[in-house]
Amino acid sequence: MSMQDKAIALCQAMVQCRSYSGQEEGVARILKQFFEQSGYDQAYLDEFGNAIGVINGSHPGPTLVFDGHMDTVPVPDPALWTQEPFGARIAGDRLYGRGTSDMKGGLAAAAAGAAAFAQATRRRFSGRIVVAGTVYEELCEGLASSYIWQAFRPDYVIIAEASELNLKIGQRGRAEIVLETTGTTAHSAHPEQGNNAVYSMCKAIQALTSLPLTRHPLLKESLLVLTDIKSEPYPGSSCVPAGCRATFDRRTLTGETRESILAPLQACLDELAARDPQVKATVSYARGHGCSYTGMTYEVEKYFPAWLFSPEDAFVSRSLAALDEAGLHADISAYEFCTNGSYYAGFKGVPTLGYGPSQEKLAHTVDEYIELSQLRQAVQGNQAILKALLS
Numbered sequence: 001m002s003m004q005d006k007a008i009a010l011c012q013a014m015v016q017c018r019s020y021s022g023q024e025e026g027v028a029r030i031l032k033q034f035f036e037q038s039g040y041d042q043a044y045l046d047e048f049g050n051a052i053g054v055i056n057g058s059h060p061g062p063t064l065v066f067d068g069h070m071d072t073v074p075v076p077d078p079a080l081w082t083q084e085p086f087g088a089r090i091a092g093d094r095l096y097g098r099g100t101s102d103m104k105g106g107l108a109a110a111a112a113g114a115a116a117f118a119q120a121t122r123r124r125f126s127g128r129i130v131v132a133g134t135v136y137e138e139l140c141e142g143l144a145s146s147y148i149w150q151a152f153r154p155d156y157v158i159i160a161e162a163s164e165l166n167l168k169i170g171q172r173g174r175a176e177i178v179l180e181t182t183g184t185t186a187h188s189a190h191p192e193q194g195n196n197a198v199y200s201m202c203k204a205i206q207a208l209t210s211l212p213l214t215r216h217p218l219l220k221e222s223l224l225v226l227t228d229i230k231s232e233p234y235p236g237s238s239c240v241p242a243g244c245r246a247t248f249d250r251r252t253l254t255g256e257t258r259e260s261i262l263a264p265l266q267a268c269l270d271e272l273a274a275r276d277p278q279v280k281a282t283v284s285y286a287r288g289h290g291c292s293y294t295g296m297t298y299e300v301e302k303y304f305p306a307w308l309f310s311p312e313d314a315f316v317s318r319s320l321a322a323l324d325e326a327g328l329h330a331d332i333s334a335y336e337f338c339t340n341g342s343y344y345a346g347f348k349g350v351p352t353l354g355y356g357p358s359q360e361k362l363a364h365t366v367d368e369y370i371e372l373s374q375l376r377q378a379v380q381g382n383q384a385i386l387k388a389l390l391s
């Protein structure tokens with residue numbers, strides 16, 4: 001079986017194994033078995049549950065990590081699908097199922113591409129290749145990647161998320177911002193005795209969403225989008241609510257920092273409070289917590305920075321040239337969604353590229369699919385990038 005066919009078979013096996021965030025063990029074992037059967041030097045699952053395969057070159061040199069997450073978003077309503085979400089059925093050039101585009105196809109193409117590169121070169125290359133199937137990306141991008149960075153200190157990272165075989169050199173960051181207002185409860189028959197926290201929330205939302213946002217030519221707009229809201233007590237039968245909490249999704253640009261994102265929001269709320277003393281409002285970063293399938297608990301601040309490299313950076317232009325040489329012309333752009341690149345590039349400054357099969361817009365959709373031709377070409381493209389960066 002060719003390595004391209006093996007990538008398709010691996011993708012199918014992984015799609016048939018449901019792997020919502022925190023439930024990736026089955027897919028991790030499938031991937032580990034693929035590493036073992038495809039000539040990898042090391043294949044293991046780390047303490048957080050990431051599946052790791054390592055191929056060593058004959059000469060010392062840089063470490064290149066392929067990062068692909070193993071978890072998928074759920075299928076809330078299978079009845080909406082015309083295809084079985086975990087059937088991995090092939091029809092024509094399409095392989096259907098949850099996670100085909102996001103991103104078991106990309107992960108399979110990375111695992112098979114690395115194996116094919118090692119075979120074709122008989123390992124005569126410099127450095128080492130690490131393929132990391134990571135957990136929990138859909139809930140907390142970058143978290144699992146911190147374990148990969150810690151273990152391997154990569155010189156290059158390829159994020160294997162769908163790029164339609166183009167080269168992605170950056171992405172917006174993401175922050176989850178919590179807005180809280182406080183008031184005083186009272187019987188709703190005597191509202192004048194209380195201070196309604198929801199009324200304050202309405203004013204605070206109005207003020208924050210009126211603030212100007214910035215734009216970047218490649219990364220596009222920064223955003224501030226309300227995603228949920230809840231009053232306290234809830235339900236509030238005959239009670240003036242004393243508390244209210246809303247969450248905003250803030251998409252961030254390069255140059256923005258943890259501090260510079262929050263400061264203007266709080267300043268805006270302080271100004272509002274100065275005009276309207278009823279309003280007591282604060283902003284802070286949301287915290288995420290959970291437990292990996294290996295039983296490790298985590299708690300993180302939901303701040304994931306933006307990152308961007310230049311087309312002139314040598315690792316970018318070399319990769320682009322190698323893809324061209326392989327007959328796989330790629331354009332340069334930035335991801336519209338968030339990826340584990342936030343950790344490697346955003347926090348650690350590691351030279352990072354996005355390269356993977358399929359279209360970005362197919363992620364999280366009903367009847368999600370991947371085109372087999374894209375998957376096959378990604379196996380080739382990954383070999384071209386390895387040749388560019390590890391020769």
Ligand SMILES: [Zn+2]
Nearest residue numbers: 069102103161
């Ligand atoms: Zn993804």
